[in-house]
Amino acid sequence: xxxxxxxxxxxxxxxxxxxxxxxxxxxxxxxxxxxxxxxxxxxxxxxxxxxxxxxxxxxxxxxxxxxxxxxxxxxxxxxxxxxxxxxxxxxxxxxxxxxxxxxxxxxxxxxxxxxxxxxxxxxxxxxxxxxxxxxxxxxxxxxxxxxxxxxxxxxxxxxxxxxxxxxxxxxxxxxxxxxxxxxxxxxxxxxxxxxxxxxxxxxxxxxxxxxxxxxxxxxxxxxxxxxxxxxxxxxxxxxxxxxxxxxxxxxxxxxxxxxxxxxxxxxxxxxxxxxxxxxxxxxxxxxxxxxxxxxx
Numbered sequence: 001x002x003x004x005x006x007x008x009x010x011x012x013x014x015x016x017x018x019x020x021x022x023x024x025x026x027x028x029x030x031x032x033x034x035x036x037x038x039x040x041x042x043x044x045x046x047x048x049x050x051x052x053x054x055x056x057x058x059x060x061x062x063x064x065x066x067x068x069x070x071x072x073x074x075x076x077x078x079x080x081x082x083x084x085x086x087x088x089x090x091x092x093x094x095x096x097x098x099x100x101x102x103x104x105x106x107x108x109x110x111x112x113x114x115x116x117x118x119x120x121x122x123x124x125x126x127x128x129x130x131x132x133x134x135x136x137x138x139x140x141x142x143x144x145x146x147x148x149x150x151x152x153x154x155x156x157x158x159x160x161x162x163x164x165x166x167x168x169x170x171x172x173x174x175x176x177x178x179x180x181x182x183x184x185x186x187x188x189x190x191x192x193x194x195x196x197x198x199x200x201x202x203x204x205x206x207x208x209x210x211x212x213x214x215x216x217x218x219x220x221x222x223x224x225x226x227x228x229x230x231x232x233x234x235x236x237x238x239x240x241x242x243x244x245x246x247x248x249x250x251x252x253x254x255x256x257x258x259x260x261x262x263x264x265x266x267x268x269x270x271x272x273x274x275x276x277x278x279x280x281x282x283x284x285x286x287x288x289x290x291x292x293x294x295x296x
Contacts, residue, residue: 005237026072223256
């Protein structure tokens with residue numbers, strides 16, 4: 001059995017977010033970006049100075065990607081938007097699920113080809129109401145249907161393997177992917193089965209330069225590290241139960257940020273989980289890598 005490694009990190013910001021999600025580091029500006037999905041907020045932390053800024057959004061944002069030094073891409077319940085990197089001005093880019101106002105975006109990540117994988121789900125987490133899509137330029141392709149809570153979308157460093165999870169099923173899936181396009185070339189198979197667990201859910205994940213998977217275990221209060229074959233390497237304790245997603249950051253991408261949430265916790269539960277919704281640094285050196293940019 002994998003032993004728990006005590007938390008040696010720190011709180012990056014104590015700002016409590018109801019649903020902290022989607023962290024991503026922009027090396028151009030030395031900023032870590034992430035969302036409070038339910039709070040309609042984009043958070044920005046300048047790493048060198050520690051300056052923290054909250055940007056109000058007109059939608060439920062969940063995924064941030066860099067396009068270039070002038071603009072960002074945001075995924076939301078209203079579709080994909082381009083954001084001016086200086087002014088913050090938003091303009092619609094492409095719809096993901098036109099006509100499905102009951103759904104919102106959730107987890108997503110950039111493929112090395114410059115395409116985006118983005119998952120959708122019902123606002124009430126209705127079983128099977130969501131999907132996972134591939135976005136290349138303005139072309140949107142549905143990849144996987146009948147997904148309830150899409151999470152753990154990430155890719156091997158060479159772009160030949162994709163991973164994803166439906167948190168209601170709690171299976172981390174593995175699928176072969178065309179490295180040139182980011183489109184699947186085979187059928188998904190189960191890599192990690194946690195469906196029998198009574199606590200802890202596979203939430204957001206990221207893959208390091210060695211190909212190992214770092215997963216935020218929601219309600220399990222931990223970050224798990226897995227080998228590409230699904231073997232668990234380590235489990236790192238976190239000071240909040242409901243951690244949601246990791247991201248590499250720093251000049252060498254050797255630091256790991258982890259978001260969390262307090263969504264669904266009662267007032268009584270919050271008394272025993274006072275850092276729920278804060279954003280953390282794991283506190284160990286990792287061999288991370290930069291997130292690919294989105295290609296318009």
